[in-house]
Amino acid sequence: MNEKISAVINSIKDAENILLTGHISPDGDNLGSMLALKLMMEQLGKKTTIIIDDSIPDCFTFLPNIEEVQQYEEGLTVDVDLIVVVDSSNLERIARVQELVTEQIVINIDHHEDNNLFGDYNLVAEVAATVELIYNIQQEMKEVELTSEIATVLATGLITDTGSFRYSNTTSLTHQIMAELLNYGVDPSLIAKHVLETNSYQNLILRGKVLQDLQVDSTGKIAWLKVSREMLEEVGAELEDTEGLVNYPRTLKGAEVGVLFKEVEEQEIRVGLRSNNYLKVNQVADLFGGGGHPRAAGCTINLKLEEVEKEVIRAIKEQLAKDK
Numbered sequence: 001m002n003e004k005i006s007a008v009i010n011s012i013k014d015a016e017n018i019l020l021t022g023h024i025s026p027d028g029d030n031l032g033s034m035l036a037l038k039l040m041m042e043q044l045g046k047k048t049t050i051i052i053d054d055s056i057p058d059c060f061t062f063l064p065n066i067e068e069v070q071q072y073e074e075g076l077t078v079d080v081d082l083i084v085v086v087d088s089s090n091l092e093r094i095a096r097v098q099e100l101v102t103e104q105i106v107i108n109i110d111h112h113e114d115n116n117l118f119g120d121y122n123l124v125a126e127v128a129a130t131v132e133l134i135y136n137i138q139q140e141m142k143e144v145e146l147t148s149e150i151a152t153v154l155a156t157g158l159i160t161d162t163g164s165f166r167y168s169n170t171t172s173l174t175h176q177i178m179a180e181l182l183n184y185g186v187d188p189s190l191i192a193k194h195v196l197e198t199n200s201y202q203n204l205i206l207r208g209k210v211l212q213d214l215q216v217d218s219t220g221k222i223a224w225l226k227v228s229r230e231m232l233e234e235v236g237a238e239l240e241d242t243e244g245l246v247n248y249p250r251t252l253k254g255a256e257v258g259v260l261f262k263e264v265e266e267q268e269i270r271v272g273l274r275s276n277n278y279l280k281v282n283q284v285a286d287l288f289g290g291g292g293h294p295r296a297a298g299c300t301i302n303l304k305l306e307e308v309e310k311e312v313i314r315a316i317k318e319q320l321a322k323d324k
C-alpha cells in the first residue's frame, strides 16, 4: 500500500472524534469527499462532524447525508482528536473553521498543485479530483464497504471537477474509477440533472443579461463577464444564481482565457478564471492571493469592480506573453 495512504488510514483508525472540513464556495468535489469520508468513518464506528464556513448550493442538496454538513457559527467549539481537510490548497481556504484547529492531528487530502502541505499527514497528488484520493483510501480499507451512497458522492466529485470528463485533468484512471462506481449503484443521470441541468429562473434571466455585456480584449484571447450588485438586484438574483457563468467566456471562438468578475460587496470582487490550452490561470490568481489549477483558478480582490477588472486583465496579458 502507498505509504501516505496507510498513514492516513492509521490515523483515522486511531482517532475517535473526527472533524471533516473543506474550502468555502463548496463544490461537488469538496462535498463529495467530506460526505464519502463521513460514511466510511461511520462504518468504522467513528464519531464524525462536518463543518464548513459557507452555505450549500441548491444543486448539491440532493446528495445523500448532505443535511449532516453544518455551517460554521461564531463561538462554535468541537471536541475532536483528528481534523481532515479536503480539496484545499492551504488552511486559509477553510476560512473561520481554522478557529477549530488547535492541538489536533491534521490530515490534508488534496489535488491542487499549489498545496502548501499544511497537514501533519499530507495525501496530495495531481489527480483530477480529491474524490479519486478518497476512493483510493476506501479501496485500501478492507473493513469499509463501498455503498451506493459513497459511490454517488464520489461520482459527483468526479463529474463536477472534470466538467463531465471533458477537462484536460481527466485521465484513464478517472474513467476507471467512474466505471467501478457505476457498478455500485450510481445513477449518472440523476447527478447530471441536479448538478448540471437545473437552473433557477433568476440564473437563466441573469445569464441573458450578463452575456449581453461580454467583453473581449483587442487580441480576442481574453473574454470576460461582470456581475454587479446592481444587475443582481435588477433580476432579483443572489450570488448563488451566477452558478455556471464562469464557463461561458472561454468558449468564445479564439479565446484562451475566460474570466468572471462577481461583485460580492462594493470592494470585494470574486474573480473566477478559466483557460483552454496553455495559460496558467493559477499563476494569475496567485498574484492576487488566490490559487487553483492551471485551467481553473480564483481569487478575491478588495478593490472596486472597475479597478479589479483593469488589474486582472493586465495581469492576464502579462501571463499570456509568458505562457504562449
Ligand code: 5GP
Pocket (backbone or CB within 6 Å): 023, 025, 087, 089, 090, 093, 246, 271, 272, 273, 289, 290, 291, 292, 293, 296, 297, 298, 299, 300
Ligand atoms: P472557482 O472559480 O470554481 O471558485 O474555483 C476554481 C478553482 O480554483 C478551484 O479548484 C478552487 O479550489 C480554486 N480556487 C478558487 N478560489 C481560490 C482562492 O481564493 N484561493 C485558492 N488557493 N484557490 C482558489
Ligand code: MN
Pocket (backbone or CB within 6 Å): 029, 030, 087, 111, 128, 129, 130, 161
Ligand atoms: Mn477539487
